[in-house]
Amino acid sequence: MTEVEKYISQFEPDTQDKLNVLRQVFFEVLPNTEESIRYNMPAFKVGKHHLYFTAYKKHIGFYPVYGLPEIENEVALYRAKKTKDSLHFMLDKPLPIELIKSIIKLKSQL
Template sequence: MNKVETYIQQFEPEIQQRLLVLRKLFFETLPDTEESIRYNMPAYKAGTHHLYFAAYKKHIGFYPVYGLPEIEDEVSLYKAKNTKDSLHFPHNKPLPLALIRKIIKLKSKQQ
């Protein structure tokens, strides 16, 4: 079991499933992505950037999401209060997989 799998295993089964869906989405979108733990969170190389997610009691945080004016309206629905680059995906709502896929693709093309 690698470090990301160990991270995911620490959560309750419902949250584990959500995290596994995100993990799978990264590999589907960027098959050659590098997976690691950075800042105590799963991290995925997207071009010259890293994207991160982390589970919390009420949501999954997704970071950093900035510099994407073409989808600002879409990401604004999930922006965490008082932050410029954090998205929160509440556990009581479906993950916005199409939006997350867009973010991964756009970040992988940024310099």
């Protein structure tokens, strides 16, 4: 079991399902992405940068998401209050898979 799999296994089954889907999206978009645990959360190398996610009681945090003017209107729907780089995906709603794919693709080109 990888460190990321261990991290995901600590959450409730419904949350684990969403985290596993999110993890798989990284590999779908970037098959050779490197995953690790950084800052106590899953980290995925995308180009010169890393994207991170972590689960909370009511949402999944996705970081850092800034510098993507071409999709800012879509990203703004999920932007955490009082932050410029954090997105919140509520656990009681479907993950915005296409938006996440776009973020990964665009960040990998920066």
